[in-house]
Amino acid sequence: MSQNQISAAAKLDQADSRVRHDEGIAGAIRAFWDRVRSGDLGMLPVLVGLVLISVVFTLLNPVFLAPNNLVNLIFDAAAIGLISLGVVCVLLLGEIDLSIGSMSGLASALIGVLWVNSGLPVAVAVLAALASGAVVGLIYGVLRNRFEMPSFVATLSGLLALLGLQLYLLGATGSINLPYASPLVRFGQILIMPAWLSYLLALLPGLSVVLTGMGTMRRRRAANLSSAGLSVVLARAIILTVALVFCVYYLSLGRGVPWMFGVFVLFVLGLDYALRRTQWGRSMFAVGGNAEAARRSGINVQRIRLSAFVLCSSFAALGGVFSAARLASASQQAGTGDVNLNAIAAAVIGGTSLFGGRGSAWSALLGVIVIQAISNGLTLLNLSSSLRYMITGGVLAIAVIVDSLARRSRASHGRA
């Protein structure tokens, strides 16, 4: 490297005197605030929204904040959350999948038919459900790539076709009960992580922040680049650890952390890594931002699209399996009603843009908790689903407005 050209005093990335270089914790906070003001809101709106919703519902009915109610809430959140993870993938490309509800319903029907009715091992049934998701996603991808069919239309017809298949599979009875004592249903209804394990897992993110943070810092120093500074890394790790340990502690006052939710979070972490730290993830953002530019950079845009649709339908199928486990049944109602909209709303509320090119796996987690909190809070108030639909719809509208306004603000601040 030709670093000898550069004066030793200036860091490689701090040579330009016009740029303010923020240092330390105060600097990190200032940089964050600048980003927010220019419309790069990230997770801020959803966190603020979550606090507001919690305060309102707790004032209306203190049971809302009871540990066991929250355990139930996150038990319920896992299935929709998984579906929403897939929605994040297609939204990142500026595409949409409207058939996720039907796909999840079809997956749960497959579980019922293959496992309970046909007596196949449960693992085989789950794999078959996932494979059906992958195939459906593949079809959407081909329709989009080969025939340039807008995903909106392709998945709308999928919505109906998959629902038909679900009803056909379930046949005359219309509903199949899953055995209560089976591992799958226990996973969906009772299995809780041991307390020691959940505390241990709560410590891991902070630890990994410190380790990777220090590693990056060392490498950046060696490469003559500026680095965030130990104080920032430590502060982030401490805040993260305190928050997580508090959550685990609070949930442990009730039943504890459900395995189902743990598995969901594991998928969130996996997708987050794939999106931020791999070439595939970079290509996803590139295609969502400017597909032609991505193509000219040598990215196989069609393959990226295919991967997104396959992931989306597969996550929807897995979400269907989870909700079958949660309800201990595969019924004609599975995946209908507000499932579709809730999963899409969760991703958008969490901060994934409908316009493509912006978003994160975390938006599925935060968004689904908001959706579930609303649903749970209204149920505690004995309000019917009619009101729930209206309020969820309103919250989605607000999220879309925030998304659009933030986009406009970013454009005027030159942040795309």
Place this chain on the structure above:
Amino acid sequence: MTTQATTHAGQKGELLLRLKGISKQFGAVTALSDIELDIHAGEVVALVGDNGAGKSTLVKVLAGVHQPSSGTIEYRGRAVSLSSPAAALELGIATVFQDLALCENLDVVANLFLGHEINPWRLDEVQMEVRAWTLLQELAARIPSVREPIASLSGGQRQTVAIARSLLLDPSIIMLDEPTAALGVAQTAEVLNLIERVRDRGHGVILISHNMEDVRAVADRIVVLRLGRNNGTFTAETSQQDLVAAITGANENAVSRRAARHQELTEE
């Protein structure tokens, strides 16, 4: 570009690319017809012509963005099909497009390395950032931060990023479609210097520009396109008048008649 081995560079004078009878139709519009063009290693070919002459279309054909309606492309004596931008890049043909083709939502580093990230399964951000800074410094770029999204950069800064990106893979042929249109004085000089450096290292360069001064400064040959056809090949010594005549097609003077004769000779 001191940082990479010159893997793609050829022997000076080696024929890198030969276009034979390239035509391109967009529906009823014939953007290119029967284009002949040779590019040698260590040579700068300027492609000039009025707006709509088909320069960008030719570049896009060579970049794999458009498929030619007819004609053949030979790369180092071998017929190739540039069926996608990825195929062209793989052969070592890099392009700075007139319409810049950057992702506004990604930062400078991500744009530079798009499609060719270091360490695909665990992106090496540190190494990519170092390489980004060194590359941009070689181009004398004034970019305050490589961690800001492209949307926050000025037109000239974006242009520099696009040029830097074309150099990243150490291509054998670099095509620059009006690269200095948005650049300031110092930066234009820097880009021209760079073009010479790239040529001296044995790469072929195709430069499109409306600025005849720039073209004369660096071009070994000047190829004129007019209404989608070859309209003569000139050298830097050709007078301004002759060039303008060939570009605009004013056929009432001796110069353009000469140019036409010249073209007939080369086509036979």
